[in-house]
Amino acid sequence: xxxxxxxxxxxxxxxxxxxxxxxxxxxxxxxxxxxxxxxxxxxxxxxxxxxxxxxxxxxxxxxxxxxxxxxxxxxxxxxxxxxxxxxxxxxxxxxxxxxxxxxxxxxxxxxxxxxxxxxxxxxxxxxxxxxxxxxxxxxxxxxxxxxxxxxxxxxxxxxxxxxxxxxxxxxxxxxxxxxxxxxxxxxxxxxxxxxxxxxxxxxxxxxxxxxxxxxxxxxxxxxxxxxxxxxxxxxxxxxxxxxxxxxxxxxxxxxxxxxxxxxxxxxxxxxxxxxxxxxxxxxxxx
Numbered sequence: 001x002x003x004x005x006x007x008x009x010x011x012x013x014x015x016x017x018x019x020x021x022x023x024x025x026x027x028x029x030x031x032x033x034x035x036x037x038x039x040x041x042x043x044x045x046x047x048x049x050x051x052x053x054x055x056x057x058x059x060x061x062x063x064x065x066x067x068x069x070x071x072x073x074x075x076x077x078x079x080x081x082x083x084x085x086x087x088x089x090x091x092x093x094x095x096x097x098x099x100x101x102x103x104x105x106x107x108x109x110x111x112x113x114x115x116x117x118x119x120x121x122x123x124x125x126x127x128x129x130x131x132x133x134x135x136x137x138x139x140x141x142x143x144x145x146x147x148x149x150x151x152x153x154x155x156x157x158x159x160x161x162x163x164x165x166x167x168x169x170x171x172x173x174x175x176x177x178x179x180x181x182x183x184x185x186x187x188x189x190x191x192x193x194x195x196x197x198x199x200x201x202x203x204x205x206x207x208x209x210x211x212x213x214x215x216x217x218x219x220x221x222x223x224x225x226x227x228x229x230x231x232x233x234x235x236x237x238x239x240x241x242x243x244x245x246x247x248x249x250x251x252x253x254x255x256x257x258x259x260x261x262x263x264x265x266x267x268x269x270x271x272x273x274x275x276x277x278x279x280x281x282x283x284x285x286x
Contacts, residue, residue: 030111031056031083033139033166034210034275047216055213059166060087063138066164066202066279067093071133075156077123078140080104082111089116098126099140124148126156134162141167142183149189150196154282163198163280165189168273175272179261183273198280207275214266222263 035055041047060083067074072094076085079097081104089095089112097108098119105120112118119126123144135153137144144152153163169186190200237244261268 029053029056029083030081030086030107031060032080033059033084034213035059036062036206036209037212038209040208041212047212047219049216052213052216056083057087060084062206062277063136063164063166064088064091066277067134068162068201068279071162073130073132073134075132075135077135077137078143079108079118080138080140081107082109082116084136084138085116086112096132098123123152126152128156131158132156132161133158134164137163137165137167139167141165141189146184146188146192150192150198154196154198157282159282160284161282162201163193163282164278165280166275166277168269168275170272171274172272178268178272179258179265180268180273186274186276193280197283199283200278201281202279204277205274206277207269207273210275211266211269214269218263218265226259 029052031053033056035052036059037051037055038058041051063084064087074088074093074095076088076095076097077099079085079099082097085095085097085108096117096119097112098121099105099108100120100122102120105118108116108118123140135156137149141149157163168180168183169189170180170183171186173185173187175181193200233244233247236247
């Protein structure tokens with residue numbers, strides 16, 4: 001049997017994957033996305049996991065509002081654990097999911113009751129003889145190179161079909177290092193899609209409506225994650241002082257910077273990124 005081809009995953013993407021694992025454990029939800037907070041929390045209002053789950057359901061409804069009438073078949077690229085797919089399936093769409101993660105595959109099948117086809121593959125390696133009315137990238141566009149995203153989507157769409165992207169994007173092209181630096185530059189994404197024959201039909205910046213989720217995750221990590229780490233470090237310092245000394249050095253060398261950056265995620269997001277939902281249509285005859 002051939003070994004599966006190894007994939008060189010950039011460090012920012014690995015940070016994002018670690019954040020996804022943390023997010024899954026934190027929310028215990030069928031959704032992996034940031035949600036859509038409407039109405040926005042008031043100043044001083046407590047952010048809770050219950051409120052987040054409401055926001056996640058509202059996000060799926062927000063995506064649905066962008067889907068043109070007459071759309072029947074949807075390919076959900078980077079489909080996560082099936083929340084969006086199950087939602088669209090319950091609204092009468094014929095949905096298929098695609099992701100390269102076997103753990104997500106298991107959760108996807110469970111959350112969709114095995115009713116939605118799932119392809120365990122990277123988007124770049126996906127081949128099919130059928131075409132779709134709409135291809136969805138919900139917080140997955142950042143993991144795919146621009147040309148692969150644009151050209152690959154065009155090859156999968158019916159004539160006049162649609163591309164729906166909902167994701168973080170870099171509004172600051174000079175932001176090139178850090179936890180969100182794998183997100184596409186918004187202007188470069190637009191150029192790649194236009195060159196592939198797409199025209200922008202509708203767009204909306206929902207940055208303020210996803211930002212509370214960043215605050216919730218950071219607050220929970222600060223309250224529970226860092227507190228737990230400190231407790232373990234204190235116990236190790238008492239029981240195994242030499243091991244604690246090694247751990248301190250390792251923390252300073254490899255962990256301190258990404259943790260500090262993670263705690264500043266809201267400020268980084270507001271300074272360098274936006275969150276946009278964009279509906280694109282492939283020109284007739286392309």
